[in-house]
Structure formats: structure tokens, C-alpha cells
Amino acid sequence: MTIDQSEGRGANLVNFGFDLDYSLSDTISLFSKTSYLNGSADTRGLVPAGAPTSVAEIASRSGAGVGSVTFVNGGGAFDQSNAVIEVGAWRVDKDLEAFTTENGLNFEFGSHTLTAGVYYASFSSRDRWNLGNFLLLEAVSNPRVLNMTLDDGRPVTRNGFTRGSFFNVNADYDGEDVAAYLSDEWQVNDQLRLDAGIRWHRHEVTGSLENNDFGVDTDGDPNTLFNNDDAVLNGTFSNIQFSKSKVSWTAGANYAFTDDFGAFLRYSRGNSFPQFDQLRDGLRLVQEIDTIEGGLKISKPVYSLFATVFYNDFSGIQNTQIVNGAPIPNVGSASAIGVEVEGELRPIEGLSLGGNLTYLNAEYDNFFALGGTVDASGNQLERQPEWQARGRAAYTAQLGSIEATLFGSAQWVDSRFSDNLNTQVLPSYTKVDAGISAVVNDRLTLMVTADNLLDSHGITEGNPRVIGSQGVGPILARPILGQSFTFSAQFNF
Secondary structure, X not given: OOOOHHHOEEEEEEEEEEEEEEEOOOOEEEEEEEEEEEEEEEEEXXXXXXXXXXXXXXXXXXXXXXXXXEEOXXXXXXXXXXXXXXXXXXXXXXEEEEEEEEEEEEEEEOOEEEEEEEEEEEEEEEEEEEEEOEEEEEOXXXXXXXXXXXXXXXXXXXXXXXXXXXXXXXXXXXXXXXXXXXXXXXXXXXXEEEEEEEEEEEEEEEEEEEEEEEEEOOOOOOOOHHHOOEEEEEEEEEEEEEEEEEEEEEEEEEEEEEOOXXXXXXXXXXXXXXXXXXXXXXXXXXXXXXEEEEEEEEEOOOEEEEEEEEEEEEEEEEEEEEEOOEEEEEEEEEEEEEEEEEEEEOOOOOEEEEEEEEEEEEEEEEEEEOOOOEEOOOOEOOOOOOEEEEEEEEEEEEEOOEEEEEEEEEEEEOOEEOOOOOOOEEOOEEEEEEEEEEXXXXXXXXXEEEXXXXXXXXXXXXXXXXXXXXXXXXXXXXXXXXXXXXEEEEEOO
């Protein structure tokens, strides 16, 4: 099997369809939306097996010392005092096909607007995955591949590979969704508007999945360490079948005290059915989401202010982490309560000053991680900060025939945890962006933007394949992008 990393990640898709809106009378209209999609969404990627380490640590896993470490492409011996890293060459092939259609009627009578519709989708995915295939690399930019032998003569690598696959997927999935819904919007009077809707949804999935044998020594020789613990498709298959129906609904109200001051309130119950990958891993719960939100909104010529209070309750949360080559399930519930305030001030012509502040108290409830072995209830939701703030400013002025705008923003994100066990801390960070645009004429607009102007450092995600603390020394994490400048030009023909 060849894995060409230059192919990267992307989609090669064909998608076409049509939308139809047709008035049957002054009060009744028909709508129809249909689309067809076909193609592939493949991934080639290098995925670290862990943080940078030493060749001595790798040798110690086999109870030996380091013999020799050389470059696969020649170039002599590797300096064993330098760090190394194991990186997996992953390959995921997905052939996709989907047909969707939604059809319905809108009825207008009196102060009511009634909508009734049906939805149908048929979709499939043909998955071929090969995960693992760890290469031993220098822990530097543009690294070279290494070969390694222990001091007792046992080879750790073959052509740079320290092991083969740890997980394979050969699966064919087919799914079908059928739904029907009804909604009504009622303008009770000039101040009060009410709306409500209900939706019935049935989700069905069938699939065929080839089974893996794990821990296979593919050459039967325990002294060749690079292939002693592989996953191999074994020619036997498991079937996947899932079929459930759920009802979702929502109701809301909007009241205008004056033309520029109003309030709103909404309750929603939604459902999220398990998808192909979750069913493959044995996760069959239907997630239920309850949302309550309400707020006030003021809009004046000089200022605008919006304040929202919300509560979310999630039950049936389910996901997996791939740890040491195995998918580990996490299942449970979570809840969140928060407040968001957003405003904008327009003190003089051309100048606007705005910002928003968000407070979020989000915790796991009855949530069990690591296959049900650890109770994470009460922990803060992963990657969700308690506080976030953002400020923005823009000034527009006429410079002769050119309309110029200077703009900037600053964002502050509170500290968070990268994992559901709350052991991997993601520090708070601040990021500043700025730019200037110039509308030269009706056809030409020029713009220069600076992203992360102060070149600040921030981490948005830790290592999802590590359970517990990442320890001391180098870690794997996803940073915000560094300082960059972009020039763009737009020409309207």
C-alpha cells in the first residue's frame, strides 16, 4: 500500500440540484429543494504517536539499550542526544453518495403563516482506513526518517517504520432519513409574535464491517520489533443495524415594547442520531438537546445592546478517543448556563466601537470516561472557557475619491481544559488583528489585513490521544496561527 502524503486532505465532489418556489394562489405557495452528491473525501496525514522523546526511551520499552541509529536515506549516524518522534502515516478513503429532497407548502391566512413539509435523504459511505504505520523521525522541521537497532541486535525499524497498522476499517454503510414537520408563526398584534414547530424524524442505518485481529506478529519472529503488534483485517464481517424515530419541537415568543426595544424567549428540544463512525464503535445512543434562551435587545441610532441568558442540557453524549490504538468510549450528559452581552457604540459619523462578553458555566453530568472507568461528573467541558471577551473598532473616512476604513479587534480567551478529566490545562491568551481597506471606485477595493498582529501565543487544543496530564517537557497541541499579513484586491466587472 502506498500513502502519498502530498495528497493531503480534501474532497473531490460533484453536487447538483434545484430549488423551486411556486405560488399556487395569493395565500398558498409550494417549495421543493432537491440535491445529489457523489465523490470522495480522502485524508492523508502524519499523526504523532506522542510527544518528542529520546532513542534511549524507545529502546528501554524493549528492555535494551541503543545500538545504532542511522538515516534511512544515508548520511551517516544520527546524534543520539537529539530528540526523536514517532509519527503515523494515516490513510482514510471515503467514497460518498447522497440524495436529499425537501418538499412542502406555505399557507398564509389572517395573522398566521403555516408551513408543512416532508424530508427524505438516502446516503452511503464506503470507508477504507489504515491507521498507524509509525515512522521514526528527527524531532525537527523537515525531519529525516531514521532506522534504529538495539544493542542486542534486534531491529526496531524497517525502512523507518517502528510498527504497522493499529486499526483498519473496511466498511460499507447505507443510511436513510425520513422526516415530516409542521410549524406556525402567529403575529398576535403589532407587539407580540409567537411561533412553534414540531418535527418527526426516523433514522435508519445498515452496514457491513470487516473485523480486525489485533496484536498480530506478521512474520512470526518476536525479534523483529517493527511488526509484533499489528492490526490485520481477518476476512470476517460484522453487521450494523440501527433504526429509531424521535420527535423534536420548539416554541418561541418575541415582544416589541417599542420600535427599538424588545424581548424574546425560546425553548427547543432537538435530537442527534448516531452516525456511521459512532455505530461502528458500538455507540448507539440518541443525543437529546434541550435549550432555553431569552434576552433583551435595544437598537438606537447611537448604540445597540443585546443581552442573552441561555441554558443547554445535553443527554446521551457519546464519543471515542483513540488511545494506544484502541477506541475508548466516553458516555454521559452535560449542562451549560451562560450569559452573553454584545453592544456597539456609534458616537460620531464613521466611527463604531463594539464588543461582546460571554460567561459560560459548562459541566459534565453523570459522565463516565475511559470506557466507564472514570466518573468525570462535575468537570468543566473540554475546550470551553468560562469567560471570553472581544472588542472591535472601525473608522471610515472619505479621502478625496477614496473611502478608507481602518479596523481592528482584540480577543481574550480564558483558560480551559483540553480533556474531559481536566488534567490538560490550556492557558488563556489574547489575540489582536488589524487592517485597512480602500474603496478606490465602484469596481476596485484594496485591503491589507494583519492577523495576530502582536504574534501572541495561544493553544486551542491539546493532545486528544493522551489520557491524563501530558507531563513535563515538550507537548503536542494545536496553536493559534502566528503573525501574518495579507493583501487582497477585489475587482467588480
